[in-house]
Amino acid sequence: MSKAKLLRIHFSERDKYRGAPLYEAIVSKCREMRIAGATVFRGLEGYGENAEIHRRHIMDHDQPIIVVVVDIEERINDLIPVIESMMETAVIATSEVEMIRVQRSSVESRK
Amino acid sequence: MSDGLIEVQDTSVVKVGKKEKKMDAKQQHTEKRGPAKMIRVFLGEADRWHGEPLYEAIVKRLRMMDVCGATVYRGILGYGAKGHTHKQHFLHLSHDLPVMISIVESADRADEIRNTVETMLTDGLIVISDVEMFRLVRSAAGGPDVQS
Numbered sequence: 386m387s388k389a390k391l392l393r394i395h396f397s398e399r400d401k402y403r404g405a406p407l408y409e410a411i412v413s414k415c416r417e418m419r420i421a422g423a424t425v426f427r428g429l430e431g432y433g434e435n436a437e438i439h440r441r442h443i444m445d446h447d448q449p450i451i452v453v454v455v456d457i458e459e460r461i462n463d464l465i466p467v468i469e470s471m472m473e474t475a476v477i478a479t480s481e482v483e484m485i486r487v488q489r490s491s492v493e494s495r496k
Numbered sequence: 497m498s499d500g501l502i503e504v505q506d507t508s509v510v511k512v513g514k515k516e517k518k519m520d521a522k523q524q525h526t527e528k529r530g531p532a533k534m535i536r537v538f539l540g541e542a543d544r545w546h547g548e549p550l551y552e553a554i555v556k557r558l559r560m561m562d563v564c565g566a567t568v569y570r571g572i573l574g575y576g577a578k579g580h581t582h583k584q585h586f587l588h589l590s591h592d593l594p595v596m597i598s599i600v601e602s603a604d605r606a607d608e609i610r611n612t613v614e615t616m617l618t619d620g621l622i623v624i625s626d627v628e629m630f631r632l633v634r635s636a637a638g639g640p641d642v643q644s
Binding site for chain 2 (some may be wrong): 386389391408409412415416420421422423424425426427453455481482483484485486487488489491
């Protein structure tokens with residue numbers, strides 16, 4: 386068990402970064418920075434910066450998105466300014482956690 | 497009985513199911529509050545445990561242990577222990593999306609839960625944080641852990 390930080394970034398599915406969905410851009414950036422792991426979740430409904438409600442529309446997806454990232458404190462601290470520069474408005478929250486990595490499958494069986 | 501065989505076998509009761517009276521909606525709830533642990537387990541949707549999805553097996557096991565509650569979330573994109581990207585493609589449905597199970601239970605049971613989950617997990621991440629629990633129980637029996 387080791388000390389780590391859990392980072393949550395909340396924004397809208399509609400947000401883009403250089404033409405691509407912001408959540409995809411953030412996940413690629415995390416990989417590039419060799420962050421242990423990142424997961425994107427889509428919420429059902431929510432609101433944020435203004436009173437506009439984010440929810441599913443017929444043609445357009447505007448549901449709330451949460452990206453969860455876990456890694457050691459230093460890496461998370463390095464990641465935050467990078468992510469901040471990629472987005473306009475969002476909520477970034479961190480919490481102190483304990484992390485246990487389980488890795489049983491052999492390297493060869495991993496693709 | 498005239499002819500037949502009587503077999504006696506040791507069995508261990510894992511969980512006793514009992515029917516309860518339907519709860520009265522106006523009944524006062526009981527509260528359970530105090531320091532608790534939030535356990536998040538990150539795994540893949542395709543991970544298996546004896547033929548069934550691992551996330552289902554974990555939730556079942558937690559129910560047997562009478563853990564307060566667990567919720568399974570399916571992510572839309574992610575990567576982790578296995579290193580490969582889990583992603584839903586537009587034309588074909590991916591069945592290896594990232595999955596997160598979040599469990600909240602009082603602090604004294606966190607180790608037990610962690611150990612159980614750890615033995616079942618092949619590749620994944622367990623993240624534990626301190627939280628404050630505020631639980632409302634309205635059913636007559638008050639849930640499994642009120643008497644403990």
